[in-house]
Amino acid sequence: MSSELETAANPENLKRVVIEPVTRVEGHGKVTLLLDDNNHVHQARFHIVEFRGFEKFVQGRPFWEVPVMVQRLCGICPVSHNLAACKAMDMIIGAKITPVADKLRRLMHMGQILQSHALHFFHFSSPDLLFGFDSDIGKRNITGIVESYPDIARQGVALRKFGQEVIHLTTGKRVHGTGAIPGGVNKNLSLEERDYLLKEIDQVISLSQSAVELIKTIYSARTDFHNKFGSYRSSFMSLVRENGAMDLYHGGLRAKDEFNQTIFDHIDYNQYWDYIHEEVKSWSYMKCPFIPSKGRKEGWYRVGPLARVNNCDFIPTLLAEKERKTFREFCGGSATQATLAYHWARMIEMLHAAEVIKELLDDADLQSDDLVSSGERNLRGVGVIEAPRGTLIHHYRINEDEQIVRANLIVATTHNNQAMNEAVRRVALQYLDGQQISEGLLNHIEVAIRAFDPCLSCATHAIGKMPLEVELIDANGSQIQRLIKDSDGRYRI
Amino acid sequence: MTASLLIFGYGNPSRGDDALGPLLLERLQELDLPHVEILTDFQLQVEHALDLQGRERVLFIDASVSCSKPYAFSRLYAQKDTSYTSHVMSPMALLYSYVQLYGDPPPTYLLQVRGECFALGESLSASATINLEASFNLLQKICSKTDLSVWEQFVIAQ
Numbered sequence: 001m002s003s004e005l006e007t008a009a010n011p012e013n014l015k016r017v018v019i020e021p022v023t024r025v026e027g028h029g030k031v032t033l034l035l036d037d038n039n040h041v042h043q044a045r046f047h048i049v050e051f052r053g054f055e056k057f058v059q060g061r062p063f064w065e066v067p068v069m070v071q072r073l074c075g076i077c078p079v080s081h082n083l084a085a086c087k088a089m090d091m092i093i094g095a096k097i098t099p100v101a102d103k104l105r106r107l108m109h110m111g112q113i114l115q116s117h118a119l120h121f122f123h124f125s126s127p128d129l130l131f132g133f134d135s136d137i138g139k140r141n142i143t144g145i146v147e148s149y150p151d152i153a154r155q156g157v158a159l160r161k162f163g164q165e166v167i168h169l170t171t172g173k174r175v176h177g178t179g180a181i182p183g184g185v186n187k188n189l190s191l192e193e194r195d196y197l198l199k200e201i202d203q204v205i206s207l208s209q210s211a212v213e214l215i216k217t218i219y220s221a222r223t224d225f226h227n228k229f230g231s232y233r234s235s236f237m238s239l240v241r242e243n244g245a246m247d248l249y250h251g252g253l254r255a256k257d258e259f260n261q262t263i264f265d266h267i268d269y270n271q272y273w274d275y276i277h278e279e280v281k282s283w284s285y286m287k288c289p290f291i292p293s294k295g296r297k298e299g300w301y302r303v304g305p306l307a308r309v310n311n312c313d314f315i316p317t318l319l320a321e322k323e324r325k326t327f328r329e330f331c332g333g334s335a336t337q338a339t340l341a342y343h344w345a346r347m348i349e350m351l352h353a354a355e356v357i358k359e360l361l362d363d364a365d366l367q368s369d370d371l372v373s374s375g376e377r378n379l380r381g382v383g384v385i386e387a388p389r390g391t392l393i394h395h396y397r398i399n400e401d402e403q404i405v406r407a408n409l410i411v412a413t414t415h416n417n418q419a420m421n422e423a424v425r426r427v428a429l430q431y432l433d434g435q436q437i438s439e440g441l442l443n444h445i446e447v448a449i450r451a452f453d454p455c456l457s458c459a460t461h462a463i464g465k466m467p468l469e470v471e472l473i474d475a476n477g478s479q480i481q482r483l484i485k486d487s488d489g490r491y492r493i
Numbered sequence: 494m495t496a497s498l499l500i501f502g503y504g505n506p507s508r509g510d511d512a513l514g515p516l517l518l519e520r521l522q523e524l525d526l527p528h529v530e531i532l533t534d535f536q537l538q539v540e541h542a543l544d545l546q547g548r549e550r551v552l553f554i555d556a557s558v559s560c561s562k563p564y565a566f567s568r569l570y571a572q573k574d575t576s577y578t579s580h581v582m583s584p585m586a587l588l589y590s591y592v593q594l595y596g597d598p599p600p601t602y603l604l605q606v607r608g609e610c611f612a613l614g615e616s617l618s619a620s621a622t623i624n625l626e627a628s629f630n631l632l633q634k635i636c637s638k639t640d641l642s643v644w645e646q647f648v649i650a651q
């Protein structure tokens with residue numbers, strides 16, 4: 001591992017390169033590199049520069065408000081936060097939700113997975129993968145894809161739109177709907193709504209299959225490069241069902257180490273704090289979780305599509321399972337550690353989500369009115385789901401007046417904090433060490449970060465003027481190179 | 494069945510005057526016009542190109558700080574956007590994507606309403622409230638006319 005690059009021995013003698021903001025990710029972050037006179041990398045860090053205060057400002061609020069409030073964490077995966085909070089509130093109100101509510105929640109969740117994965121692959125990552133990491137910056141965006149690969153753009157647009165429609169019809173809105181509530185859901189799916197989605201679903205499955213084929217083709221065209229880019233060994237963690245199947249909505253926690261050996265399995269997430277600890281680093285607002293049995297230094301892990309596809313014993317839908325097996329065989333029959341394999345795993349999950357949506361739409365339970373249940377009140381609740389970007393933990397404690405007194409949220413990007421830093425360090429060593437700085441080389445670092453699809457904060461933040469400025473400063477503090485990207489996308493020196 | 498006229502108001506209802514577009518749609522909804530479909534979102538993205546398909550006409554409504562008058566009504570044409578953010582598109586850039594992906598878009602117009610304060614958690618400012626009323630009068634007139642030449646006259650009158 002290249003963790004020794006986390007903190008340089010003599011930072012005062014090194015020049016500092018900053019990539020800010022990191023683009024085509026959700027939210028704002030930056031990368032800092034410390035280089036010596038010969039441009040050798042001595043320190044590389046990925047910083048989350050935003051402060052997320054949700055744990056604090058939900059305190060004192062009635063618990064039933066929280067599933068709506070926490071959706072505002074994110075404009076891309078509000079359904080995930082809504083569902084994780086509702087699962088926690090189910091515990092607080094002692095509800096065992098009805099099979100109908102369970103299926104409707106799964107449907108909205110699969111819509112979320114579909115639209116989020118399509119957004120990430122087609123909008124954020126396909127420009128790098130199709131044009132090249134150091135290709136013309138002016139083309140490396142969704143508009144470039146629209147111009148140069150209209151068929152692929154149409155595919156991405158149709159897939160994301162369908163996912164948004166599933167969310168719209170199950171939650172009432174495309175963004176920040178309120179379908180799930182403590183104890184169940186507040187609406188079913190009408191026959192008219194079902195038929196509207198059924199009209200499209202076969203096409204969506206077909207498009208998802210094409211997306212898997214596309215990433216497979218891209219990846220295998222330069223297998224060695226893709227396998228080695230920013231790669232390293234690490235543990236993986238995800239939810240799985242009792243039978244080891246992939247389940248993105250509910251299950252027990254499974255973690256495997258860098259050699260695919262089980263660290264823990266089928267852990268009840270209500271005791272997650274026995275298996276996941278959080279460490280604070282002085283240089284980031286984001287905590288660094290770790291598995292205590294492996295220690296602070298070696299206990300970090302990865303979550304998200306690659307973790308889930310690696311960790312599960314099988315995917316319980318036909319087409320996605322076939323693709324998982326192909327993926328596994330391609331990777332030598334074992335879990336792959338390749339950072340860029342996240343993209344392939346993500347498209348397999350998108351196909352799985354489309355298949356699950358079809359299964360659910362064929363279920364007459366979705367038109368039932370058995371939507372809400374309740375039980376005996378508890379003072380604590382934990383909800384965990386597999387959000388598009390990885391394992392999402394919501395943990396709340398309430399008082400006798402039903403107000404939140406404590407909240408702890410561990411989002412997927414937090415789980416991946418150390419892993420993303422590791423990827424940044426790997427790429428810095430592989431591609432930047434000793435080289436003359438260029439936008440294309442710096443984009444290599446962003447490519448590694450993007451593979452994780454990090455959600456650095458809420459995507460509904462104001463879109464302000466976000467200039468990118470990279471400075472190269474020598475050991476004496478003198479600027480030797482400077483590159484500025486204006487908010488209109490133009491570059492100047 | 495797809496309504497012939499799509500009116501798409503965008504903006505963040507939690508950000509003061511940015512709510513002008515969604516608020517105008519709420520007013521319009523009360524009129525229950527059969528040939529009109531109303532859609533709203535926080536911001537425009539390339540997926541909204543699909544909402545434009547099969548329409549005879551499209552009207553976007555947005556709050557604007559740069560609008561010199563209380564409101565402005567204009568015809569839109571496809572234009573490539575050089576902005577690098579993937580999070581939001583201008584309506585002209587959306588039309589550009591539409592042209593690239595699906596061919597000629599329907600005639601598309603923009604109603605901009607001047608806003609001043611876009612702070613998080615703020616309600617509509619006093620001046621934006623006046624602008625909303627004024628622009629709603631125009632909006633009602635526009636929506637009652639289906640003839641394209643009449644819409645063009647509204648543009649010229651601006």
